[in-house]
Amino acid sequence: MNDDLVPPPLRREDLLRAAAEAGYVVSERLLETLRSQGLVPRPRRTANNGVRPVWSYPAGADGQLVAVMAYRARTKDPATLRALLWLDGHAIDTATGREALAAVLDQTCRELENALTAEAERLGEAGPGSRDRALESLAGQLSGRRGSHALPRRVRVKAADRADAVVRLLRAFAFGEQQGVSEDDALMAERVLGISPGRRDRVADAGPWLTGPAAELFKFGASVTSLPAIAGSVAAAGDDELERARVLAQTLAAGLALASRVLDEATGSANRAGLQAVSDLAGEPFVRLLMVGLATSLISRGYAEQLEHVTAAAGRFQPLLGNLDRVLEMPASTVARNLRRAEPEVRASATRLIDAALDGRLKPGPAAGI
Template identity: 40%
Template sequence: MAVQPRVLQRDDLLRAAASAGFSTMTERKLEGFRSNGLMPRPVRVGNDGRRPVWVYPPGSDHQLVRLLRWRERTVDVDVLRVVLWVERFPLDLDAVRTSATIVMDDLSHALEQLLHTEASRQGLDPVDDQDAVVGAVAASMAAMRGKNALPRPIRVPASDRAAAVAHMLQIFALGTRPDVTEDEAETIEKVLGVSPGRRQRVEGAEPWLTGPASLLVDAADVVSLPRMTEALAEATDAEWEEARSVATLLFLQLPVVARAVAAQTGKENLAGLGVFAVLDSEPLFAVLLLAFAIGARRADWAGNVEDLTDSLMPWPSLIGELKQVLEMPQPVLDHNLAGHGPEMQARTARIIQALLDGDLDPGPSPDR
């Protein structure tokens, strides 16, 4: 016999929020979320005496908790709408389209303002002297320290780092194709943190990063801000739905895989996977990965993306199996590990700690 979904009313949603640590959640805030299209509206199903009974669709309690967790990272309604849609919650596609377009346009405008401000400061023309302006912005970004600084996963000389950041801005932000030597392209891979993917293996698999590093210049045709914005604007509803599935896996499962590999091996950036471990900590990445998924399909990268997503599909089940370890009594676990060496015991301890810390759960975490 099929199990009927539990009927959800307003108080059920508020209790779910409180249980998740959001004790300040109120009916008024819920109404605000409904008005913004971030939560579904309830449907009247009858009366309890004279009092009307309103119920929410199944899963609305989970949607509210996820929304509240993402709001700890951003209050941008457009970003929140897209990230919830990527997480497979039922939001209106037309509204998601509009929100994604707004987010990408805002990014383009912010970049334009940054370049104009730097050009004015340097006494340069933002168009005619674009390379010089980009170089100045890149030098500031490369030298920045502190919370908002670019990550430094691999040590690179300061001048090389600044040049690499300038090339990255030209390729990924402006969509241009600068002349980049193979050595310069390899430096970009180091700055990104993916260069170990050329030589290190995970569980005996071949290195995932192959081919000339200079080919990344071609990414300007697919994953640059202008190309991804165009792809979003031109995509059909069917392309949006297909891209949604890809973005969901890349946004929610690829980071889990990266963190699982780190927990298993004790190496945070084995094979250059560390760069992917934080994708699900920033909701803006959901928008960018959605745009990437659409753009990649239009640029005949569909086969490569499909191979990647196919490799990610088994991971939710694998993580579910790993979580069964947490249900074992400690004496049973100790007995099972007794016949194994120190390396296996240390690996198991790291995985258990990662499970307890929530590192192998997708989505935002206070520690990431």
């Protein structure tokens, strides 16, 4: 073996230097805390310097420390951090990743139930119907919220209709409740979510992606894609199943986010095909974990082939970035000459995409979602 290809052992100083170069100050005490939480590998005794032992970290430990520090800007919860590190392919084994992801999902389920209990107490409600009234109250607050943590408002909807839709969405997807939802109510929920353009917008020769009865979304959601269903699937998943879900979820999230940006830029319209929410949220740490749980639930229930088909379709947008990079390397006169030969509609779309690529609007966010 060529010794030049073997990376030198990492010392504590190497990890601290990598963190400092990334803009993070890590003390020895914090490093020990991260080691004890299973967020940074422990060093091993690899040699002796006289009578003194020499301790080394495994390759990649420096990058893992930087990733931990980046995520700690958003959360310091050890389980969430372990799950995110596993998701990103750091030195976290699948069993530990499953345990961490299951803990995050279970905790979220408990927090939702606790929020209902607290709201019922605040309203002075007790007995039958108190949970429903608390849910309606919370949904009203959520639907009326403004600012960075508000629901998207990409389609104009009356306040009362928005609140009613949020109640139904919470019942199905947050609490896994089966409920009778009419087709009109289900279509309104799609408008509130901002995905309704997916029922009518066409892209080139492709038809709308959102088809079939809207009410089926609620039945399917409560049994397969609700938070309780996802949590149960993750806890029961085997290693191979979970690793497959991890890869598919990563690829699908990135592909859909890119597809949304490309379609919006190419057509010159916001939320083309109703995918903008995916683009906006794909990098959020909790959403990334939720996507893995969703993929796990789908795979465990026999929808792996359909999931892979959707993932492959979303991945077809990735080569476009390479083509655009080659276009940007061409002389401006060559690009202009080629565009003049195109049909007006194609020329307009290509021009918008080139401008977006120049401005960096098609670039993905940071890999860690920070």
